[in-house]
Amino acid sequence: MAEYQRYFIELAYDGTKYHGWQIQPNAVTVQELLNKALSTLLRQPIETTGCGRTDTGVHATEYFVHFDHSSMDHRPWTMDKKGLNALLPHDIAIKRIIPVEPEAHARFDATLRSYEYHIHFQKDPFRHGYSWLLRDTPDLELMNRAAAIIMEYSDFSCFSKSNTQVKTNNCKIVNAAWEPTEKGIVFKISADRFLRNMVRAIVGTLIMVGRGEIPPEAVRDIIESKNRSNAGTSVPACGLYLTEVKYLYL
Template sequence: MQRYFIELSYAGTNYHGWQIQPNAITVQELLNKALSTLLRQPVETIGCGRTDTGVHATQYFAHFDMNIMDHRPWTMDKKRLNALLPYDIAVKRIFEVHPDAHSRFDAVKRSYEYHIHFHKDPFLHNRSWLLRDMPNLQLMNQAAAMIMQYSDFSSFSKSNTQVKTNNCKIVNAEWQQTSTGIVFKISADRFLRNMVRAIVGTLMMVGRKEIGPEDVRTIIESKKRSNAGTSVPACGLYLTEVVYETLNTKS
């Protein structure tokens, strides 16, 4: 058996997230089917993390194993693989790695962006969150800076998730203006389910002056999801980068 990493991107509008689930179309399901057809053997991928329904990924990694006894060079042609995938899933590269390389556990940093725009734009529909009023960016950045001082983010985690810890190390969290609106950029070693959308929802409360920046401390320290803001729509969220110290590429 040989292990491969696959780098891809996808628009999540038409999918119930990355991970296979019953009675729903997911990115992982379609990728597995396309790889199995191309390689003429059953293939099951393992992704670098979960994305929720409607969430996009400009960079995503997964790994899979295949029996190389009948391996032919053309079987790893990404053009052939892309031809088997729908228009909104695109494979960028496929490469060999050592058998112990893992797309999820070997990742040391992940980055997300959340996009917001303020004027109706058909080209941003399902790709960004449309709001009427501009929030106070300065106040939101004050609150975002406070978030980086903490490690336990139970207040921003979806309930009843099967994780051993709610601790994450956030290394960047900031709002920036763009040509079409504003974007929130955040990077950490790991993220909890629904975490980024809950953080954005809470920071939007600050930006609308419903709470003050210092109130975010109280919310985090309470470790209660009910105290934080509501989760913002999935359409504006993008997984933009997954970083590995080494991809443990086979030489």
Template sequence: MKITQRYFIELAYDGTNYHGWQIQPNAVTVQQLLNKALSTILRQQVETTGCGRTDTGVHAKEFFAHFDIQAMDYGPLTMDCRGINALLPHDIAVKRIFAVDNDAHARFDATLRSYEYHIHFQKDPFKHTYSWLLRNRPDTGLMNEAAAIIKEYTDFSCFSKSNTQVKTNNCKISRAEWLETNDSMVFHISADRFLRNMVRAIVGTLIQVGRREIPPEAVRDIINSKNRSNAGTSVPACGLYLTEVKYEILNFGNPISNFENANEKHTKSANN
């Protein structure tokens, strides 16, 4: 009998050269290259499942995926990130790989996700693909008033990309806040889940508030309308980063380091 072991993989990537995380026809994606590298080094077909999806040009400082492998094919084999990183391009980096229970799920078990959106105000060639350049600084105070209003709601249909196949547009936002420095500003947002294009649409709407095109209270009407066309334009992908994904049920501190331990674990489970 072939025994499978589920692993979580933590990675980070610069999304500039990719059409997002998820595999797409006729486009290069992060998932495609990761699957290929894992399949090569493990000598079996590996298909990963991500904690979510990032759009074209969006970056991830922290991203998780899971995959299953047949443990009995190899016996002891240490899951070493160096070999996998050697097969990946410079803009994708695997940080760690660890065994989890076979019912653990990178997407559905995530309890919190956090994003940042970066804006700068002086032309900088080193920020071109990593931050959005604005000529005039918007009013941060007004934007934070509007961001606080957004936290009062759960149905964010107005900020969702059209024709997405999801069961609900409800999300619980726990943080929505702008922080600024002399030459930049960053929007921090955390929620249990996000809809497609949601953060970029929220930022675009808040920028309208910051430019005094609409008052903060207008955000209530936009959200209540549940109509994407009433919200602001999606801002460029270059400034958006997935920064944190949290799990409560996973045992991150006690990983299984090789297939031998995985086999032993499953053998004991089968005998009990």
């Protein structure tokens, strides 16, 4: 019998004030505050493992972590969502606390991740910090043609930050498309995994297509070059949201 109980936490956060998910020296992160709140609530040091990294300013409407809790009397922790939320700031919200098997892993067991990137075209104080304001409307049809081309590939070195120390730059994208919204457009993309900065670099490249700076077919040359400098610039973090993380057992 395991000497600890493993739990998954489903949470959401507004990333505006944070330097991403992962703990960093001399910077406030979501993971740091969650670890402190759990340690206070459970009266023992707690370290969480997240389902992936999010960069500074990126939001998450669905995010999962796991952590282990040991009890002297070997009884599982009574799941106290209200108590944990009370110890966290208003921009981090706990949705669920789920007991799982000891081998369950928030990062390695995720089978699918989905992101959205939001863009609006009229100045709006209520969208500032949560969507990217563009002056001109890009061509949605051209961008979707380019997005379809991206789905034909698996090596996305051209959209990744350098020196990320990952074993492979291969990802399996299962969906990538732009959709109109009430006040703008949104890019939705799902894959088994994502590289650092990948979605923001893809959006920046597709915006080049939508503005007529490059044709949709030019995306092939960019991807096949495996060179980050050939792709578009990374768009601002404010419009990016992690929206879904899937597991076989949840």
